[in-house]
Amino acid sequence: MPQTKEFNSTIRPTWCPGCGNFGMFEALKRALVELGWQKHEFAMFWGIGQHGNGADFWDVQGFHALHGRALPPATAYRLTRPDQHVIVEMGDGDGYGLGMGHFIHTIRRNVDMTCIAHNNQVYGLTTGQASPTSDHLMRTVSTPAGVLEEPVNPVGLALAEKATFVARGFSGDLEHLKQLYIEALTHKGFALIDVFQPCVTFNKINTFQWFRDRVYKLEETDWDPTDRIRAFELSMSTFHELDCMADDCRVPIGVFYREEGRPTYEDGLKATQTPGWQRALEPRDVSGI
């Protein structure tokens, strides 16, 4: 049974000191240790971005996909390797920007996998442009006059497509995040966790302090995670004034919505009971076709 440090590769993380990615890295390792997953039982997929640089820091069965394209290969892997668990890590620009189409269509499939979004509301790796989750009017190098779009509402979009597990986390709360990961990893179906991951270098608005002043835990309220409509209503808290006062915009974290028992995409497939490589042990007799 591996310990957290055994998941570390030989490469030292190169993220900026204080980067929100460190907390997410640690929380996921702890979740895996608690679940006792062996390295050969699951594969991890990353998009391109600072989150994706994490691929170098993990010693696992890894796949560093193209920018915005982590979900399709992860889906195919899951469908042809029913013997494996699948974890996807994506960025906000990566997964909600360029990868938006895959995001929505993957949710529709309810494939059994866990999707973790590193949401720092900015493009980190490419030095600070606006991301799809940047707040309205945020000024960046690509939007000096301020972002004119409304931000992407990942929770609301997921709910609109009947996602079966939708949660939000904060990399500043390791224990809570670890728990969310465990719930997501054990959920049967597609689990989305959008994690607030402050970028200390390029996002001077949504800092750790900004979130500390605003986050609250749904579990600590009377929240009913089986009410999709209320969950949608709550998702609208994504939209607020840029750098609003702490009392004007509370930021809920925890499980917005969950639904157990819905069949997964795999359940509907006849072809996936065994690994796909077993189809090619010898020529297939096609004389019948």
Add this chain to the structure above:
Amino acid sequence: MPQTKEFNSTIRPTWCPGCGNFGMFEALKRALVELGWQKHEFAMFWGIGQHGNGADFWDVQGFHALHGRALPPATAYRLTRPDQHVIVEMGDGDGYGLGMGHFIHTIRRNVDMTCIAHNNQVYGLTTGQASPTSDHLMRTVSTPAGVLEEPVNPVGLALAEKATFVARGFSGDLEHLKQLYIEALTHKGFALIDVFQPCVTFNKINTFQWFRDRVYKLEETDWDPTDRIRAFELSMSTFHELDCMADDCRVPIGVFYREEGRPTYEDGLKATQTPGWQRALEPRDVSGI
């Protein structure tokens, strides 16, 4: 002031007799006539599909884009031609499948344009494969065992991104559809109209009769089109049993949600007060840059 027939090109529509596209074609021409829009005051954009074949049947300022890509050029045209109106026609496979990313991101911008989706819940032009709006378990040539995904919920997705005008129409009700078009065309901001457009050749489930048995008009109820949360709840009627009994799945048409007065993307831009071609009348003095 043009009459409907003046919008016809010299090419006779080649759609199958009885195709839902005929009604949409006629309704839009009538709306334009009522509004009295001159041909040189607006441009139309199409994606690729049976809906897109309509590009040949219109005598207007037209742009037949790539499959799934009608919204980006339409957006750019609107931003650089503030003197022009913009109408986009897209297919369900076209706009909600391959074009999903553009769909979501365009909504976030609230650019002033009207987007009409020809939703026949199937790929018509490529002879009958499943589309993103095909109902769960529908059997098609590309999904002989039935579609395993949940259908796309265009209304719900639009609401999750704060769309300012979201409506549904039915090509079997010309008058009602014409009215919707007029409201959308005069709405300031991004207006989405998802139109049920039966494909009589490839969709043997969602036929005209199927809809006639199920549709009802929101205006004829006490519907409040300013309540986004209830509108979202209503959008969930997108999900139902394949070929459910008429009483089990009612199909609302009309304006789900509308919000007037929200600034458009253009409002935030300094550069769009005059047509873009006026920037290139002579070399620009850049000695100051």
Add this chain to the structure above:
Amino acid sequence: RVFASAGYSIFDLTEYPSLIKGGHNTYHVRISADPIYSHVMPTDVLVALDRQTVGRHVGELTEAGAVIYDPDDFEPDESDLKGRTDICLVPVPLNQIVQDAGGIKIMRNVTALGAVLGHMEFPIEGLLEAIKSQFAHKKPEVAEQNITVATKGYEHAQQAHCDFPFKLEPLQGQPERVLADGNESIGLGAMAAGLGLYCAYPMTPSSSLLHFMASNGDANGVVVKHTEDEIAAMNMIIGGAFGGARSMCATAGGGFSLMVEAFGFAGVSESAVVVGVFTRPGPATGMPTWTEQSDLRFVLHAAQGEFPRVVLAPGDHTEGFELAWKAFNLADQLQTPVIILGDSYLSDNRQTSDPYDLAAVTVDRGSLVTEGDAASHGEALDSEGHYQRYKLTENGVSTRILPGVVGANQLVNSYEHDEYGWGQEGEDARVRIDQNEKRLRKLDLARTLVPPPGRYGPSEAEVSIVCFGTTKMPAREAMKWLEADGVAVNLLQTVCVWPFPADDVSAFLDSAKRSLIIESNATGQLEGLIAEQCLRTFDENLRRYDGRPISPELIYSKIKEMLGQPVELNDIGAVAVREGGL
């Protein structure tokens, strides 16, 4: 399938504009007892669903050929027939027949096919059999309806009062032959190779391959996914290959445009995938239902950066089957993407062939470890026993240990990377050079594995032809005719267009009396490639780019012209010969 099962050769070219209804649809039914390599423009029986069709194709009708039409649609007049009087008009109430059977418009096709047989007084049983098997998986009514209309069409045609010059009797004692379109032949080859994952987004002319896979996938344990777009399809098969499944996608040139980035990802990640690119006339949406060979250079150079790829171009249906299963072996042996480059002319046309050689199919997965413990594969480990997915080797191929195998931790990476797959080290100059050269070295290995060029005709010839892909079919047909005229012509077909068989082509050209290059594009893409790879040029070229396939007549007349014996051609659509590359 009807004629085929009766032992005849058949080749049927269906031209259909991208409309479900309307436009003009044409069948060139041509029947002969000796092997046919391609459709020929001249047509013995023309089925005309509308007036235009007659006008457009009457010129192609053979002496005393027949036109089957529906008098309710139109009545062919003088001008339609361009004054020809030798033609047999066969009125058949196609629409009525379909209506009476309560069928849909498309069923006019089957009705017409029945009429063709009736007109030729060829027994109808074969057709009825074919219908039954074709609609086996549909509701029984469907088959019944089709049988009814076919029979009705048959009976009506028999009543036409003009004598069909060649009557047909079923041949006895001939071997059963396969009738398949190109997509079916390729699909069959992929299935035989042990396909595990097929991903595609519909696009003419590749869609029917998706349909083939979809209808046969479950029964054969193949995961078949109609994806949200081509980008997903290409990225998915890389994920499938990561897991060890034999993975394939297919599309047309436009869909491949969207796959380009991921195609390069397959190259740098050394993923064993097979990609079908079936060309239709471009650019962009172009002419969806027509054919062209204009994506050769595109697929050779698609994607940023440099990496090895293999490009195979089937010349006919039998090659479609063979190259399909071979493509999977090559992909695994080389751990790099392999393209099957076809076109609408191959994808859409049903053609009979001798039964495919199923026994010849082999599965070679190269150096692949699917089970057990990485520890027992020392050649793939570093000194500390850590697996190196991209270990440097002499031939450039590293041992591929699948996830699931204990100790197979690895990083399949879209970044440049070191032997483990780590991206950070990939920025080191030495590491980059080693990995880049490692990958490119695999092309030398590829040269030893890919199929050689196809050679036809005598070694000594008046004219030597070079072509790739489907132009092989009309070329061989034309060679048959020229042989009959006593003109010796030989042909070299580059079955594998990348890596390019430069030595074979150079030698072939050096020994040519007169050289001719044939390709269905406007800029002479193969001609340019040969200039680059062989520093050689041709005496003449024949190019066509109006969406129609190059016909044997064009080649026949071109060669006659080269020999100073020009022949008359009835209007067969324009052909342009351009000098120099573009």
Add this chain to the structure above:
Amino acid sequence: RVFASAGYSIFDLTEYPSLIKGGHNTYHVRISADPIYSHVMPTDVLVALDRQTVGRHVGELTEAGAVIYDPDDFEPDESDLKGRTDICLVPVPLNQIVQDAGGIKIMRNVTALGAVLGHMEFPIEGLLEAIKSQFAHKKPEVAEQNITVATKGYEHAQQAHCDFPFKLEPLQGQPERVLADGNESIGLGAMAAGLGLYCAYPMTPSSSLLHFMASNGDANGVVVKHTEDEIAAMNMIIGGAFGGARSMCATAGGGFSLMVEAFGFAGVSESAVVVGVFTRPGPATGMPTWTEQSDLRFVLHAAQGEFPRVVLAPGDHTEGFELAWKAFNLADQLQTPVIILGDSYLSDNRQTSDPYDLAAVTVDRGSLVTEGDAASHGEALDSEGHYQRYKLTENGVSTRILPGVVGANQLVNSYEHDEYGWGQEGEDARVRIDQNEKRLRKLDLARTLVPPPGRYGPSEAEVSIVCFGTTKMPAREAMKWLEADGVAVNLLQTVCVWPFPADDVSAFLDSAKRSLIIESNATGQLEGLIAEQCLRTFDENLRRYDGRPISPELIYSKIKEMLGQPVELNDIGAVAVREGGL
């Protein structure tokens, strides 16, 4: 900008791995009073932010060169210095200085630059000016902080007790020179041409052009859109061109992969657009922050089908400015997409040039009608007065009447189409041939409009070099040195790589004593193109593909070697010479 404004030439190559923090960052600061065409590996002052940097680059240090480092980070030891004793160690507490100023880590760079000046006892005012202007649009604190740390660094360095061989005095009476990186020069050229729409998705090395446009767009009436992806960016500029705005997007090879389909759409729809493709090493994500010339063949053949395109490859920053504004004229005159092919080496490096010739800029929009009534443009109408967007013309260019003009109904179409733009008629063989040839004809017109190759050096030479793009810079630098050695070398740079100047290159090679081709890729893409277009080969080639630019030393030594006078080179990263194309 500091040295530049003082009249010195400066060329600064920044190598930064794709990490915001960490990795090793290097500055090659090199200063001389005579014009410099490129960075050279030998470095006079090395700023080392970590130990690796010293090890990796000490070999490049000139005699008595200096290393500026932070003793808190590390202390260079023997092994780091590879035993060199001539080096001047200049400890500067970079981190401390930044901390004290309450700045962020990146500010160590400015601190270090201050230290460089201090060490060279070069007045600091220039730097302070540069900082002020650079951060003008930021909060004042930012500029202040930077000024503080720069000054601190300056003072610390002055205390280093070793004598710098070359002290610098500001030159008097020299003309002001522009200091810009390649993206700024291209952005400036586009702005000057009357750009109306710029769309891009960030991607190294093109991102800084988006930043340039974003910060200058509003003031200049340019709509600048950071799009959801590159697909949208490319499709958007076609929509912008439809409306008449001069429209441009730019990206790296990977982003261009996603633009391929729409690039072909621009071709078939005859849209006047400009696309910047700035190469970084591939395949796929590759090496984001390094340089290469490996996308030449890719951009030449990208997209299904066949259509005319123009590809311009700036050799330096001045050409970047000129080709940028010329690209827009070519796009409008030809109504077809024009590519500006650059690379990281051009995009990232600040270089001084003589002030760009703003007065030379012209705006030629070709046959474009922006206002009024279509009726008054008979040449563009059919007999009934209906506008024909794609009317057949001799040179292939049709009159383009913008929407908004009365009677300008048209259909800009991704399908093949007739003269009006209707897709259905585009399926007719004759129409297809006419439209396809109409478009391809524009390439002949292009040949008369594109810039000629650049020629440098004497007509008679010992060695004749051919290159494209940024390798021009090191080539010219090496030629300077060789000239000093009395070796005559000349250079032909294909400024426009498509349409290809085949005659110029052939003539140049035919008169060459010894020929050498230089390119930053592994497969010899330009070499292959020349083989195809000129049927000619080279005596020698020099290729580099480790992500580092080809340096003058490499060229210098290569040529010396060709002349039988081999020279010693300190380790400058590997170079491989491969024979034959791949």
